[in-house]
Amino acid sequence: MIERNETAAVGEGLPWAELLERLPFNEAGLLPAIAQQHDTGEVLMLAWVSREALEETVATGRACYYSRSRGKLWRKGESSGQVQRLVELRLDCDGDTVLLRVDQQGPACHTGRRSCFYNALRGERVVVAEAPEIDPQALYGR
Amino acid sequence: MIERNETAAVGEGLPWAELLERLPFNEAGLLPAIAQQHDTGEVLMLAWVSREALEETVATGRACYYSRSRGKLWRKGESSGQVQRLVELRLDCDGDTVLLRVDQQGPACHTGRRSCFYNALRGERVVVAEAPEIDPQALYGR
Numbered sequence: 001m002i003e004r005n006e007t008a009a010v011g012e013g014l015p016w017a018e019l020l021e022r023l024p025f026n027e028a029g030l031l032p033a034i035a036q037q038h039d040t041g042e043v044l045m046l047a048w049v050s051r052e053a054l055e056e057t058v059a060t061g062r063a064c065y066y067s068r069s070r071g072k073l074w075r076k077g078e079s080s081g082q083v084q085r086l087v088e089l090r091l092d093c094d095g096d097t098v099l100l101r102v103d104q105q106g107p108a109c110h111t112g113r114r115s116c117f118y119n120a121l122r123g124e125r126v127v128v129a130e131a132p133e134i135d136p137q138a139l140y141g142r
Numbered sequence: 143m144i145e146r147n148e149t150a151a152v153g154e155g156l157p158w159a160e161l162l163e164r165l166p167f168n169e170a171g172l173l174p175a176i177a178q179q180h181d182t183g184e185v186l187m188l189a190w191v192s193r194e195a196l197e198e199t200v201a202t203g204r205a206c207y208y209s210r211s212r213g214k215l216w217r218k219g220e221s222s223g224q225v226q227r228l229v230e231l232r233l234d235c236d237g238d239t240v241l242l243r244v245d246q247q248g249p250a251c252h253t254g255r256r257s258c259f260y261n262a263l264r265g266e267r268v269v270v271a272e273a274p275e276i277d278p279q280a281l282y283g284r
Contacts, residue, residue: 005261005270006253013261013269032174034185041183043176046239058263091268092258093251097188099259109235111148116234117241119147119155121200126233127155128147 002095016058020051024096030066033098035076035108038087044108045116047074049098061086063100080139082106112136144237158200166238167193172208175240177218177250180229186250187258189216191240203228205242222281224248254278 001022005013025031030048037044047065049057053073056064063084067074077083084102091098109116112132120129143164147155167173172190179186189207191199195215198206205226209216219225226244233240251258254274262271 002261002268005268008270010270010273013264013267016263016266016268019268032188034176034188036183036185041178041185043178043183043185043241046174046176046234089263090259090271091261091263092188093253093255093260094258095261097258099185111235113235116236116239117232118235119144119233119237121158121231121233122155124158125155126144126147126158126161128150128152129232131152 002091003093006093019091019095020054022095023051023054023091024094025051028068030068031096031098033063033065033100035063035084035100035102035104037104038101039103042115043117044084044102044104044114047076054098057086057100058089063102077105080107080110082108082139084108107133107139110136110139112139144233145235148235161233161237162193162196164237165193165196165233166236170210172210173238173240175205175207175242177205177226177242177244177246179246180243181245184257185259186226186244186246186256189218196240199228199242200231205244219247222249222252224250224281226250249275249281252278252281254281 033049035044050066053064053066063076065074084104088101107114112134118130119126175191177186192208195206195208205218207216226246230243249256254276260272261268
């Protein structure tokens, strides 16, 4: 359905409620969601959203994902305190990926790093490119 | 295996060849790959990579994906001419998502737009936020 936007003019579009009914969730009922810091452009993480997670994200203005490992909604920051305030929600051309432009408080990564993408290929090795900002033990109170 | 990097110092890391053997490809043998314009931070698209696609991307320095619809390697730009030169390859903390920091020639999206994420939620509607840079008919010579 979102393909109808391909030839629409800027500012025109489709009703969100209808679109939500027809998003191409995968066999597990999920779509990948990229979280990007809205002002710096930094890619913070990739997680997954169910329809329910998407609805909660829009309703509350805070990123809510679906944790595949825990099998339930994951309100980002509920244990670490590092919430993501939603600035803008975007969908790609075929509607099968979500981009959450957010304002991330502190680190997005469970390791205490700002972004989860801290492993960089350099020559023959994949090396750590960024240090933690916060000790993860402090993040999770362990 | 990549979790060993969590507590490694900046600049330390793991051999790429060994890591590649142990990346957690999904049941279809794929990982999601985010393409980001390296200098502006713009998120251009999300696609999927197989092990072979990853190896080709690193070997050639040009983004190569796996097309789920066509069931084969997709050398980005092979039909549109809009190639993505690889600037840096990154992996996230659990190694199940790839971030390709690229230099994208022209539009990334098959609609002729710079980014595939041109659909933005505004109130009750999902509207087109950006116009095509190039007529897609010109891109694909139709």
